[in-house]
């Protein structure tokens with residue numbers, strides 16, 4: 208990535224201050240703060256913009272375009288592979304562009320701005336007995352924009368899928384300045400958030416004269432060119448989050464451009480708003496801890512565990528516990544682990560505690576007859 212000459216960076220900062228009402232922070236302190244995320248990488252950005260609203264975002268991208276400066280979207284900055292470090296103008300949505308615009312309990316959808324923190328959305332959705340399924344461990348800090356950027360998963364993605372599976376539509380902005388909706392319905396005006404453009408969004412929108420149509424024509428050509436190769440080369444695994452979701456462009460997958468953009472790490476568009484799918488939130492939970500001789504034994508049992516229909520699943524090995532012991536972290540919790548050096552945490556949900564416990568009991572019963580029977584410990588969960 209090419210850095211701007213310092214006089215150009217100063218001129219860009221001046222232009223931004225004239226055009227936006229949010230913060231323009233090109234000082235050394237701000238640039239140092241935003242040089243890292245949760246990864247080991249460090250790249251000092253050109254400057255930082257904290258937009259006050261979505262119009263500020265549009266104006267920021269326009270000003271950067273005038274100076275040929277790259278832009279980098281940032282939510283909670285919890286990425287592990289350097290997704291939020293670059294020699295670019297960093298746009299941080301988490302301070303102001305973080306509203307839950309609407310929750311529609313009947314349609315089970317939410318409309319959010321990109322800086323909305325996942326737990327904010329989960330708390331609001333819980334009032335309607337709903338939740339957003341994917342939940343990285345960073346759920347108290349990570350944003351929906353970042354989850355869309357990374358196609359995040361998490362413990363409860365076993366009940367609801369990856370972020371891509373829970374995005375209905377998005378309002379996006381290209382570097383060229385085109386702002387439009389992609390995905391089912393293609394707009395906020397649809398009250399039910401359901402598909403409305405017929406079976407194929409790409410065919411529907413490729414015919415126009417505007418910038419959106421030109422992009423859709425490009426996508427159409429792309430999928431025609433690789434129609435055979437994509438199903439052949441894309442592995443059919445539930446947690447495939449690497450690379451672009453080209454499979455989502457195929458008619459067989461629903462041809463949803465929003466879902467195709469999930470996981471693109473801000474390289475194609477800036478996400479301004481997203482309409483998301485919410486799922487029922489099990490009111491009662493039981494957590495079943497399974498202990499194995501090692502983590503390979505734990506992994507070998509995952510298919511059977513999934514057959515039992517858990518709402519959450521996580522696995523970890525003795526390394527993690529050793530590190531926790533070294534740092535004297537959570538000794539009470541470690542003492543409650545069943546015997547073993549590899550574990551599965553399996554969470555069951557139900558309308559009542561008895562229902563959730565019964566599901567855990569059935570799995571314990573089933574695993575008792577296995578060749579490598581795990582040690583077990585069930586407990587009720589009061590809060591997820």
Ligand SMILES: Cc1cc2nc3c(=O)[nH]c(=O)nc-3n(C[C@H](O)[C@H](O)[C@H](O)COP(=O)(O)OP(=O)(O)OC[C@H]3O[C@@H](n4cnc5c(N)ncnc54)[C@H](O)[C@@H]3O)c2cc1C
Pocket residue numbers: 244245279280281282283284285286287290291300321342343344345348349350351352353354355356357358359360361362471472473474476477478479
């Ligand atoms: C301790 C720890 C545990 C973790 N556990 C999990 C886990 O269990 N499961 C999991 O999947 N991940 C996990 N992660 C990774 C990370 O927390 C998630 O991917 C999280 O969803 C990132 O959200 P964020 O808001 O921090 O995103 P950021 O790091 O801010 O951004 C992520 C990407 O999204 C892009 N982006 C952000 N906003 C926008 C926007 N408006 N438009 C376009 N692109 C945008 C960014 O440019 C970047 O490429 C973990 C990380 C840590 C440090």
